Amino acid sequence: MPYRATNRPADPLAVDNGSAARGIHHSLTATGTHRADPRPHVVIIGGGFAGLSAARALAKAPVRITLLDRTNHHLFQPLLYQVATAVLNPADISVPIRWLLRKQQNATVVMAEVDRIDPEGKTVSLDSGTVLLSFDYLVVAAGARHAYFGHPEWEQHAPGLKSIEDALEMRRRFLLSFEAAERASAAGERDALLTFVIVGGGPTGVELAGMIPEITHHALTGEFRRIDPRQARVLLLEGGPRILPAFPEELSAQAQRDLESLGVEVRTRCVVTHVDSDGVVAGGERIDAHTVFWGAGNQASPLARQLGVALDRAGRVVVNPDLSVPGHPNIFCVGDMAATTTANGAPVPAVAPAANQMGSLAGRNIARHLAGETAEPFRYLNKGDLATIGRHKAVAVIGGLRLRGTFAWLTWLFVHVLYLVGVRNRVSVVVQWAYQYFTFQRGVRLITGTTVHRLLKASRAAHEKRRVA
Numbered sequence: 001m002p003y004r005a006t007n008r009p010a011d012p013l014a015v016d017n018g019s020a021a022r023g024i025h026h027s028l029t030a031t032g033t034h035r036a037d038p039r040p041h042v043v044i045i046g047g048g049f050a051g052l053s054a055a056r057a058l059a060k061a062p063v064r065i066t067l068l069d070r071t072n073h074h075l076f077q078p079l080l081y082q083v084a085t086a087v088l089n090p091a092d093i094s095v096p097i098r099w100l101l102r103k104q105q106n107a108t109v110v111m112a113e114v115d116r117i118d119p120e121g122k123t124v125s126l127d128s129g130t131v132l133l134s135f136d137y138l139v140v141a142a143g144a145r146h147a148y149f150g151h152p153e154w155e156q157h158a159p160g161l162k163s164i165e166d167a168l169e170m171r172r173r174f175l176l177s178f179e180a181a182e183r184a185s186a187a188g189e190r191d192a193l194l195t196f197v198i199v200g201g202g203p204t205g206v207e208l209a210g211m212i213p214e215i216t217h218h219a220l221t222g223e224f225r226r227i228d229p230r231q232a233r234v235l236l237l238e239g240g241p242r243i244l245p246a247f248p249e250e251l252s253a254q255a256q257r258d259l260e261s262l263g264v265e266v267r268t269r270c271v272v273t274h275v276d277s278d279g280v281v282a283g284g285e286r287i288d289a290h291t292v293f294w295g296a297g298n299q300a301s302p303l304a305r306q307l308g309v310a311l312d313r314a315g316r317v318v319v320n321p322d323l324s325v326p327g328h329p330n331i332f333c334v335g336d337m338a339a340t341t342t343a344n345g346a347p348v349p350a351v352a353p354a355a356n357q358m359g360s361l362a363g364r365n366i367a368r369h370l371a372g373e374t375a376e377p378f379r380y381l382n383k384g385d386l387a388t389i390g391r392h393k394a395v396a397v398i399g400g401l402r403l404r405g406t407f408a409w410l411t412w413l414f415v416h417v418l419y420l421v422g423v424r425n426r427v428s429v430v431v432q433w434a435y436q437y438f439t440f441q442r443g444v445r446l447i448t449g450t451t452v453h454r455l456l457k458a459s460r461a462a463h464e465k466r467r468v469a
Contacts, residue, residue: 057363
């Protein structure tokens with residue numbers, strides 16, 4: 001039976017008059033009164049791949065959509081590591097969400113922080129409870145953050161890579177290390193400043209590790225007088241038996257050989273047990289390093305816990321086959337927040353194509369529910385796995401093909417340009433890549449934030465502590 005719409009206000013931030021007694025703020029229309037809109041209200045939390053795909057799938061549906069995001073931009077996360085390594089500007093891989101949905105008249109974009117979901121009451125609380133938003137259907141696509149395996153205190157010493165802010169912090173720490181090393185007076189102090197540790201051998205860790213030697217051996221050479229950037233030490237630490245565990249073993253082995261040919265020290269079965277401002281303890285060994293990057297795991301948004309249903313080890317919602325939340329057919333979890341499997345029972349990977357497919361299906365299933373039709377189950381179409389390891393080197397699995405070397409690298413370039421949103425971004429990225437390819441230079445080596453003096457002071461204190469010990 002088709003869904004019967006409730007009589008809800010048109011303003012997405014408006015609530016029923018009774019809410020005033022509970023201290024909930026009202027949003028009024030330009031005339032100062034609420035206009036009723038009989039269309040069901042679909043609230044989408046998150047403007048990433050999954051959230052945007054859900055909104056676009058409902059473009060022609062008889063609904064009104066409110067898309068909520070804590071930022072004003074859609075981010076192409078697969079290229080964040082290139083912002084962190086000074087290849088690209090943040091604007092090259094991000095697009096305003098409002099611009100993307102400007103022609104979709106049934107969609108409203110609201111920049112807000114979601115702090116609570118009430119599945120039974122069908123409401124979402126925004127901005128510390130100052131606004132209560134009612135919904136008929138909810139799509140939760142809030143993404144994931146880094147997982148520190150019960151040690152959240154490690155994050156301040158080892159930033160992950162999920163947002164523009166993360167990438168800029170990585171870039172700042174990376175470039176600042178060379179500036180501090182140039183001023184360091186003791187050899188041991190310089191060594192710690194020029195040691196870069198990357199925790200996690202997945203695609204993010206491998207791509208970061210492969211990019212750093214290219215910078216140290218080419219972009220920075222000849223720029224310093226007291227240090228040689230080519231002497232920088234790069235370590236990639238993986239707790240499992242091999243890097244890139246989602247790839248076939250032969251491609252994992254190829255990726256490790258490629259990294260080692262660049263001078264990267266790859267250590268597998270090397271579990272990190274401690275991280276602080278002066279380095280890490282991994283495999284029982286202390287590694288002195290002032291720059292540590294984290295790429296070892298993901299944890300779904302804490303909003304998942306508010307749905308009151310079963311979660312997997314990564315905090316993702318164990319969804320129904322149609323991506324709805326058990327017990328709540330009007331609520332869908334998609335993207336990095338959904339725990340679902342492929343046809344052969346393997347977990348669906350947290351990649352952009354999967355998020356796009358989940359978001360689109362959630363939108364279509366809402367439209368089908370409104371029309372009184374049966375929901376479709378999710379079937380993941382694997383479009384391939386790719387990882388790049390510096391210049392001319394990459395590994396890829398596309399269909400039944402296993403690619404490596406230059407052809408895999410060119411495939412990686414083509415696919416990532418294809419998935420970028422907007423012609424401007426595609427052109428800008430291609431130009432930056434061409435500049436970097438032919439000149440070996442980085443065009444966005446801007447250091448902001450903490451001065452070199454503060455890092456130098458900390459490194460000297462750490463060196464003195466090690467010397468005394």
